[in-house]
Amino acid sequence: MPELPEVETSRRGIEPYLRGQTITEVVIRERRLRWPVGLDVDRRLPDETITSVDRRAKYLLINTTGGTAILHLGMSGSLSIVERGTPATVHEHVDIELGSGKALRLRDPRRFGSLHFADDAASHWLLKDLGPEPLGNRFDGDYLWRKSRGRRIAIKPFIMDAKIVVGVGNIYASESLYLAGINPKRAAGRVSRERYQWLADAIRTVLEKSIAAGGTTLRDFLGGNGEAGYFAQELEVYDRADEPCRACGRPISVVVLGQRATYYCKDCQK
DNA sequence: CGCGACTCCTGCCGGC
DNA sequence: TGCCGGCAGGAGTCGC
Numbered sequence: 001m002p003e004l005p006e007v008e009t010s011r012r013g014i015e016p017y018l019r020g021q022t023i024t025e026v027v028i029r030e031r032r033l034r035w036p037v038g039l040d041v042d043r044r045l046p047d048e049t050i051t052s053v054d055r056r057a058k059y060l061l062i063n064t065t066g067g068t069a070i071l072h073l074g075m076s077g078s079l080s081i082v083e084r085g086t087p088a089t090v091h092e093h094v095d096i097e098l099g100s101g102k103a104l105r106l107r108d109p110r111r112f113g114s115l116h117f118a119d120d121a122a123s124h125w126l127l128k129d130l131g132p133e134p135l136g137n138r139f140d141g142d143y144l145w146r147k148s149r150g151r152r153i154a155i156k157p158f159i160m161d162a163k164i165v166v167g168v169g170n171i172y173a174s175e176s177l178y179l180a181g182i183n184p185k186r187a188a189g190r191v192s193r194e195r196y197q198w199l200a201d202a203i204r205t206v207l208e209k210s211i212a213a214g215g216t217t218l219r220d221f222l223g224g225n226g227e228a229g230y231f232a233q234e235l236e237v238y239d240r241a242d243e244p245c246r247a248c249g250r251p252i253s254v255v256v257l258g259q260r261a262t263y264y265c266k267d268c269q270k
Numbered sequence: 271c272g273c274g275a276c277t278c279c280t281g282c283c284g285g286c
Numbered sequence: 287t288g289c290c291g292g293c294a295g296g297a298g299t300c301g302c
Contacts, residue, residue, distance in 0.1 A: 003295060034278070034298085058296075075296055076280075091280085110279045112296060126298095153273065162297075169295055238295095259275070261293085 002073045004134070004167030005210035005231065007058045010079050014104060015053040017081045018062065021098040022049045024084075030093040033111050034074060037094070040117040045069060045096070057130050057166030061121050062096070062104075068121040069096070074112030080105050131165045134203050139165055141197030148188040148196070155191055156184035157258035159203070168203060171238045172210070174263045176202040178237045183269045184262045185255065209234065237263040 002010065026042040048064035055061065062069040073079070084103045088095070094106040094115060106113070118124040132138035147164055148155075158164060160173050168176065177184045179202035182195055191199070213231040236246060241254045245265040255262050 006295075032279095034296090072296080074279095075294070108279095109281065110294090112278065112280095151272080157274090160296095171295060258273090260296095 003169035003172055006215035008055055008211050009215040011053055011055045011060055014079055018050045018053050021100055024099055025097045027095040034114045037115045044117050056127055067119050070116040070118055070121055072114045076110040077108035077113035131163050134165050134167050141200040144200055145193045145196040151188040153188050154185050154257050155188045156262050158188035170260050172206050174238045175206045181269055184264050
């Protein structure tokens with residue numbers, strides 16, 4: 001579910017409610033997320049004050065005076081701000097209660113998300129080996145080109161590998177390759193330096209446009225403020241199998257790459 | 271090491 | 287209308 005734009009939209013939605021607040025209590029109704037929620041989460045966070053809410057890849061980092069909560073939304077996670085004590089419905093697994101009387105509530109039906117506590121988030125095992133941020137300075141076409149030399153993996157799963165670059169999920173991988181005119185099945189090592197420049201630009205453009213639109217609305221995503229995003233209507237290929245390519249009119253094709261549905265135009269992407 | 275398959279889990283949609 | 291198979295936005299882990 002949430003890709004980078006959805007996580008960033010959630011971050012922006014919740015930060016005004018969290019920054020400066022003291023955590024009064026962490027209520028965990030279900031510890032069985034992707035990894036069991038450790039006792040340090042509910043032991044260490046109370047009485048600490050939230051200094052900022054950051055994002056690294058698709059992880060939300062709730063920084064406090066005494067450590068960081070590392071939150072991942074997985075495929076089905078979403079966040080909301082509720083009044084403390086609001087009865088929880090099914091799949092609402094965690095509340096981080098605040099001095100303001102409100103609480104940050106995590107809902108995650110599939111429980112592919114996660115919640116960890118770390119004294120130093122950057123050195124946490126989930127984060128320490130991640131590749132560069134696609135919207136940051138360390139990411140460009142030359143970087144992708146260097147990393148891809150000798151690689152036989154298809155370019156689509158290549159750009160979805162978080163050790164290469166973070167935050168490019170299944171929707172935006174298809175969209176970026178369409179924008180760059182690259183066939184998603186092409187071997188990563190057989191894409192030219194020039195075409196990687198186009199691709200890096202396309203990834204940046206697609207992610208920025210989606211963030212500006214508040215993310216993509218598909219099924220159960222809601223932003224931190226409870227409002228849906230509007231990027232879905234701008235998708236060129238994702239979930240548009242057999243519908244006409246908006247550039248050439250040929251029906252959009254689907255292929256499975258790395259166990260993930262991949263959408264592309266056979267005429268516009270070579 | 272690189273690559274592809276598998277896995278976790280629930281909800282929902284389309285087809286019969 | 288109801289049931290069932292298949293698929294879903296992630297990503298770590300395992301086997302070859």
